[in-house]
Amino acid sequence: MPGGVSSPVRAFRSVGGQPIVFDRVKGAYAWDVDGNRFIDYIGSWGPAICGHAHPEVIAALQDALEKGTSFGAPSELENQLAEMVIDAVPSVEMVRFVNSGTEACMSVLRLMRAFTGRDKLIKFEGCYHGHADMFLVKAGSGVATLGLPDSPGVPRSTTSNTLTAPYNDLEAVKELFAENPDAISGVILEPVVGNAGFMTPEPGFLEGLRELTREHGALLVFDEVMSGFRISYGGAQARFGVTPDLTTMGKVIGGGLPVGAYGGRAEIMEMVAPAGPMYQAGTLSGNPLAMTAGIKTLELLKQEGTYERLESTTERLINGILEAAKAAEVPITGNSIGAMFGFFLCEGPVRNFEDAKATDTELFGKLHRAMLERGIYLAPSAFEAGFTSLAHSEADIETTLKAFRESFAAVA
Numbered sequence: 001m002p003g004g005v006s007s008p009v010r011a012f013r014s015v016g017g018q019p020i021v022f023d024r025v026k027g028a029y030a031w032d033v034d035g036n037r038f039i040d041y042i043g044s045w046g047p048a049i050c051g052h053a054h055p056e057v058i059a060a061l062q063d064a065l066e067k068g069t070s071f072g073a074p075s076e077l078e079n080q081l082a083e084m085v086i087d088a089v090p091s092v093e094m095v096r097f098v099n100s101g102t103e104a105c106m107s108v109l110r111l112m113r114a115f116t117g118r119d120k121l122i123k124f125e126g127c128y129h130g131h132a133d134m135f136l137v138k139a140g141s142g143v144a145t146l147g148l149p150d151s152p153g154v155p156r157s158t159t160s161n162t163l164t165a166p167y168n169d170l171e172a173v174k175e176l177f178a179e180n181p182d183a184i185s186g187v188i189l190e191p192v193v194g195n196a197g198f199m200t201p202e203p204g205f206l207e208g209l210r211e212l213t214r215e216h217g218a219l220l221v222f223d224e225v226m227s228g229f230r231i232s233y234g235g236a237q238a239r240f241g242v243t244p245d246l247t248t249m250g251k252v253i254g255g256g257l258p259v260g261a262y263g264g265r266a267e268i269m270e271m272v273a274p275a276g277p278m279y280q281a282g283t284l285s286g287n288p289l290a291m292t293a294g295i296k297t298l299e300l301l302k303q304e305g306t307y308e309r310l311e312s313t314t315e316r317l318i319n320g321i322l323e324a325a326k327a328a329e330v331p332i333t334g335n336s337i338g339a340m341f342g343f344f345l346c347e348g349p350v351r352n353f354e355d356a357k358a359t360d361t362e363l364f365g366k367l368h369r370a371m372l373e374r375g376i377y378l379a380p381s382a383f384e385a386g387f388t389s390l391a392h393s394e395a396d397i398e399t400t401l402k403a404f405r406e407s408f409a410a411v412a
């Protein structure tokens with residue numbers, strides 16, 4: 001396997017050392033093949049928001065397994081999860097299930113183009129929308145970590161329609177619209193960024209994009225593959241009160257199985273085959289195991305007090321991390337929303353990917369190793385968000401903060 005992994009960010013290229021090989025996961029923990037236990041802040045890169053291998057998810061999956069792993073035909077489970085997604089996510093009136101976030105994003109781009117009859121799109125530096133050719137321009141963590149500004153194999157002709165702007169920079173977006181009249185199909189972004197480190201939208205940014213896209217007959221697309229069901233049950237759009245035209249989802253809605261989805265205004269979604277002419281399909285899409293894990297996960301998340309708990313766990317963690325760094329006189333800036341957090345080892349504020357590059361990646365590598373030695377598994381990149389779950393207890397957070405205090409002191 002290239003680099004010994006099935007997905008590049010799993011390798012430890014940017015922090016040094018060898019990746020940990022896992023044997024099993026449960027709750028907030030992961031065990032490696034040597035039996036060492038780690039408190040896990042990656043959560044399979046997002047899906048494990050209820051904790052790994054939640055007993056109710058596992059039980060539901062065992063029942064579903066007995067009924068078969070794939071139907072290749074409609075099932076009630078798809079309707080059930082579709083209804084839950086439509087109820088939860090403000091922009092979604094109609095939804096199509098796919099198998100990954102990448103697939104959701106590449107399909108949504110086709111839809112943006114089909115609906116508007118325009119080819120160009122605007123994305124933001126540092127935002128990741130999966131690995132489809134059109135999006136591999138200034139695409140954040142995985143690419144940043146490897147130091148590849150672009151990927152070989154992506155034809156210029158494919159990315160020539162991809163325009164980029166700095167995150168949180170409305171003026172730059174205005175200029176792109178002015179320079180490309182009637183040519184831009186829409187604007188896609190992570191409403192809260194998790195793939196260039198963790199960055200939040202400044203007041204007015206999302207609202208401004210909503211106005212600009214409307215004014216220019218373009219679509220606004222929130223890529224909520226990471227933020228969906230994580231920073232609130234209705235995602236960033238519910239949290240910030242800005243409703244895009246289309247939304248992509250993944251990670252949490254699959255409950256640990258491969259799922260992606262895209263949805264939005266019915267008028268636009270009616271373009272998708274077989275309702276409309278825009279082709280998009282998938283042999284295993286909406287398969288019963290993935291739908292079951294998604295349904296059970298959303299049921300668990302929907303319970304009273306879930307997000308308050310996730311939020312307070314995450315706030316305690318990030319506040320403790322900031323304090324630990326300050327005590328060791330390590331420059332740091334960071335924050336959290338919902339069950340997502342992040343920090344940069346530099347003076348803030350970090351408003352965009354250019355600012356984020358000031359983070360001390362070498363120091364982060366040392367910190368990462370020191371934390372691993374103390375049984376804490378952080379994302380092996382200075383440009384990734386961290387994830388908490390309902391399974392992270394107060395004791396886990398205390399253990400983690402003690403490790404941060406020791407590690408910051410050791411690497412400072």
Ligand SMILES: *Cc1c(COP(=O)(O)O)cnc(C)c1O
Nearest residue numbers: 100101102128129130223225226
């Ligand atoms: C993870 C991610 C994707 C890609 O999803 P995959 O399931 O890995 O293909 C797309 N967009 C965002 C914002 C993501 O975080």
